[in-house]
Amino acid sequence: DAGVIQSPRHEVTEMGQEVTLRCKPISGHDYLFWYRQTMMRGLELLIYFNNNVPIDDSGMPEDRFSAKMPNASFSTLKIQPSEPRDSAVYFCASSSVAGWYNEQFFGPGTRLTVL
């Protein structure tokens, strides 16, 4: 298995632009998580899905952030409009309910820089 795949690996954009991050979870996993990591705040859960349905989006910072999971093999995290404080590394992770302890497998991350 290729593991969790994220694209792009790096994104540099200007303030006000729309940014779309993409994730392909491990095949067969029914949970998908989006995280943001910064030096100041560490890893923060933004939102997670179960069987393509958003379960908890309480970590989404504000309305500028939105996430979708149209099918079991693809999810997007969109920021519109982007701001410099959104600069961070965004991770996608997936897990399976069959693993009762929720072992999450992380992707390589997308490093976002908003100028």
Add this chain to the structure above:
Amino acid sequence: KNQVEQSPQSLIILEGKNCTLQCNYTVSPFSNLRWYKQDTGRGPVSLTIMTFSENTKSNGRYTATLDADTKQSSLHITASQLSDSASYICVVSSRDSWGKLQFGAGTQVVVTP
């Protein structure tokens, strides 16, 4: 307040030496605790996971301990190697909230030749 506190924040050790990282948590009701290793520029990778009834678990040169009574865990690295240079993150899961993990801030370990 963060429910998972790690110490030290960072440490430097000589190659071949041992070191121990600490994790204190207040997450309740407790389900499990795991240690992740995060190399620079990569996503976290699970090293060990322990449930309430487990006191110790090893993964090669990594040994994790758990005291559920005092809500403390440690990660011991034996005979450190340069490849052990990374951030080590303590993560705790609550029985009440399967999907949401509580992350510590991590301990940055640098192994020098």
